[in-house]
Amino acid sequence: MTTVALALTDGMLHFELALAVEVFGSDLTHLVDPWYDFALCGPGPVRVGRFLLEPDRGLDHLVRADTVIVPGWADVDRDPPAELVDAVRAAHEAGARVASLCTGAFVLAAAGLLDGRRATTHWAHTDVLTGRHPRITVDPDVLYVDSDSVLTSAGKAAAMDLCLHLVRLDHGAAVANTVARRLVVPPHRDGGQAQFVTSPVPAPGNHPLAALFPWVLERLDRPLTVEDLARRAGMSSRHLGRHFRAVTGTTPLQWLLTQRIRYAQVLLETTDDTVDTIATATGMGTATTLRRHFARAVGVPPDTYRRTFRTRARDALAGPGDGAPALRPLRR
Structure with a gap:
């Protein structure tokens, strides 16, 4: 295209x-x-x-x-x-x-x-x-x-x-x-997110989930649950869901799955890790689970995605005269 x-x-x-x-x-x-x-x-x-x-x-x-x-x-x-x-x-x-x-x-x-x-x-x-x-x-x-x-x-x-x-x-x-x-805009917002949320998206550090987001993104390799997130945020699961809807326009589990998929995309594009290794790194558990969620979200299997975007991703991350930055989970 x-x-x-x-x-x-x-x-x-x-x-x-x-x-x-x-x-x-x-x-x-x-x-x-x-x-x-x-x-x-x-x-x-x-x-x-x-x-x-x-x-x-x-x-x-x-x-x-x-x-x-x-x-x-x-x-x-x-x-x-x-x-x-x-x-x-x-x-x-x-x-x-x-x-x-x-x-x-x-x-x-x-x-x-x-x-x-x-x-x-x-x-x-x-x-x-x-x-x-x-x-x-x-x-x-x-x-x-x-x-x-x-x-x-x-x-x-x-x-x-x-x-x-x-x-x-x-x-x-x-x-x-x-x-x-x-x-200077968010790198990815799913098309399925709400057009508007119940309150304006606040500046970083100015809402009840500000500390939760980076904590989750540093632990994408772990089997996190809504209860885990609620416990970390110091609120009930129902209260957490309301805050997530207000701040992100989506649910905690959908947001978490999106972060796992986007991190998998970057790893597929920029590393030689196997699909099994990437499944572990993104908290998907098994290659089968990763393939199922990845194909549903992205439209193609992980291996096909890697073959398509691998070279251009490395070029983009390196930039003119720069080394590739350290990989980190994608932030919304």
Whole structure:
């Protein structure tokens, strides 16, 4: 997936557009060479908020892209332009992977790409999307949905989560984590996490679980239970669950499993350890258990993942003139 085209027209949301440009349009050949061949595609000069953008290519270029990204569509009460809808549909029919950021889902819906699929958009507009396109299974409670060749995200920060998810699919976890560190954002948030939590995600050290997270991440090789976490946090299991939902948008066990899988990805990419050794290091116990959870979460078996991402991960971790940093469990 080396060619990325950003589909533009008047009335796009500039924040989501800028995220895609920053991730895919920056020169990151020091991480992976080649990086993405990136192009802004539109019908002509495009007004985005207060800015006038001059696209690199016309909308007809979308059919030649491996990945097409549609930023947020500002006016969800108005149908997106037919020429944009037609170009996005044609790109998907030509084999492109198509991803929408925030309300860009309305463009994909108008193109018929979401019919019969599960999808999401910004929570404030999920009812509108459902009412206008009843053949779509709209999930208002997730950050993003990966439905094979069609992906959709919620708004703002979730759009960055989806962009990093695409990088992770194409180049592996270590490269995606390096990009996230460059942008000073969390390296991985599961698409299935809630769009918003019952209280804002607090700064490190400013919530009841602040000391628990690093304690857990240093002990991923151990068979931790919810009771173990609750005991360490000094609260009941039920109280712990409420705090986890408020801070992370997910449950303690799901969060723990996600950390184990992401740590396994990094070990597969950057070490020669066997799957059995990695299963022990990540607290999965056996290679069979690791393979089952890994394939379900990532989509491919551990050995296939290693063959795909091993070399580029080592290059990314080493960097220009740097030694590879010490491996640590991934933090959310």
